[in-house]
Amino acid sequence: MIEAVGLRKVYRLKDREVLALDNVDLHVRQGEVYGVVGQSGAGKSTLLRCVNLLERPTEGSVRVDGEDLTAMAPARLRAARRGIGMVHQHFALLSSRTVAGNVAFPLEVAGVGRTARRSRVMELLDLVGLADKARAYPAQLSGGQKQRVGIARALASEPKVLLSDEATSALDPATTESILELLRELNRELGLTILLITHEMDVIKRICDSAAIMESGAVRESGRVLDLIGTPGSLLARSLFPLPPTDAPDVVALTYPRSYDEPLMSELTRKFDVDVNVLGGAVETVSGQSVGRLNVQIRGANRDAALDYLGDKGLLVEVAA
Numbered sequence: 001m002i003e004a005v006g007l008r009k010v011y012r013l014k015d016r017e018v019l020a021l022d023n024v025d026l027h028v029r030q031g032e033v034y035g036v037v038g039q040s041g042a043g044k045s046t047l048l049r050c051v052n053l054l055e056r057p058t059e060g061s062v063r064v065d066g067e068d069l070t071a072m073a074p075a076r077l078r079a080a081r082r083g084i085g086m087v088h089q090h091f092a093l094l095s096s097r098t099v100a101g102n103v104a105f106p107l108e109v110a111g112v113g114r115t116a117r118r119s120r121v122m123e124l125l126d127l128v129g130l131a132d133k134a135r136a137y138p139a140q141l142s143g144g145q146k147q148r149v150g151i152a153r154a155l156a157s158e159p160k161v162l163l164s165d166e167a168t169s170a171l172d173p174a175t176t177e178s179i180l181e182l183l184r185e186l187n188r189e190l191g192l193t194i195l196l197i198t199h200e201m202d203v204i205k206r207i208c209d210s211a212a213i214m215e216s217g218a219v220r221e222s223g224r225v226l227d228l229i230g231t232p233g234s235l236l237a238r239s240l241f242p243l244p245p246t247d248a249p250d251v252v253a254l255t256y257p258r259s260y261d262e263p264l265m266s267e268l269t270r271k272f273d274v275d276v277n278v279l280g281g282a283v284e285t286v287s288g289q290s291v292g293r294l295n296v297q298i299r300g301a302n303r304d305a306a307l308d309y310l311g312d313k314g315l316l317v318e319v320a321a
């Protein structure tokens with residue numbers, strides 16, 4: 001759905017150059033929620049702006065829905081951009097227009113007639129749960145409601161792809177949760193492909209099917225979230241499920257890359273006669289699977305056989321050095 005290949009972006013300043021993207025590839029499948037995560041300055045916003053060509057990459061190509069945006073003349077590019085919605089961190093609403101007026105704005109620009117516009121705006125407000133706020137002004141809304149307006153406006157031109165630039169960073173945790181829930185629903189119900197950037201690991205855990213970790217303009221790791229969690233040495237797994245340091249003896253870090261029906265820990269104690277003590281960690285639902293990482297102390301004469309057993313079951317077993 002989104003195929004970016006070999007993206008490089010160099011910003012030329014007066015006295016120096018900044019390499020914001022360094023040979024970045026991105027493959028976002030149709031109908032998935034894809035998260036790009038990284039610290040400030042990693043190049044996430046530049047990547048997002050290069051995907052809809054708000055920023056022209058210095059090198060590389062971007063295809064959205066099979067069309068090469070980088071090769072398009074300006075008029076065709078403007079038309080193609082209507083198929084890509086964008087949601088902003090600070091909402092970017094017009095304060096002098098009502099909620100309905102904000103959502104109607106892209107429809108007006110696209111030349112949609114008044115009657116069709118009105119019914120489309122009400123449909124969109126209904127979709128984001130704001131049908132009763134059509135006549136309110138942005139200043140009368142909460143942050144979460146403003147973002148719902150931003151999302152409705154982004155969907156006005158019926159895009160196939162939604163780009164989200166830190167859509168929840170300015171919101172409190174409960175509101176973040178409800179906006180993420182809304183994005184997930186829109187993804188499922190409309191088949192909308194969502195590419196989001198975030199600095200919050202929790203966003204990846206909550207709604208992303210796939211993810212990329214960026215650092216210094218480059219992608220360090222990318223793929224399906226569950227696959228990455230099951231990959232030895234994964235940065236994503238460590239970032240999603242950080243383990244507190246421990247100096248207790250005989251501790252192993254266990255990564256569960258999927259749900260298990262069988263009670264593995266009690267099987268260990270029964271089959272191998274070892275003592276098992278969970279010291280810390282977290283197990284959470286990601287893409288419908290219970291996955292996580294735990295620090296577990298395993299002691300007894302058959303410890304090595306017990307660890308092999310867990311490895312055979314598909315757990316990642318990392319023995320502290």
Ligand SMILES: Nc1ncnc2c1ncn2[C@@H]1O[C@H](COP(=O)(O)OP(=O)(O)OP(=O)(O)O)[C@@H](O)[C@H]1O
Nearest residue numbers: 011018019020038039040041042043044045046047
């Ligand atoms: N218009 C610009 N001119 C010059 N340098 C820029 C410009 N935009 C971004 N940069 C630089 O490019 C690098 C990547 O910035 P970018 O904003 O893409 O990172 P980011 O991961 O989105 O960070 P943040 O979350 O803080 O926005 C940084 O070093 C930044 O200073």
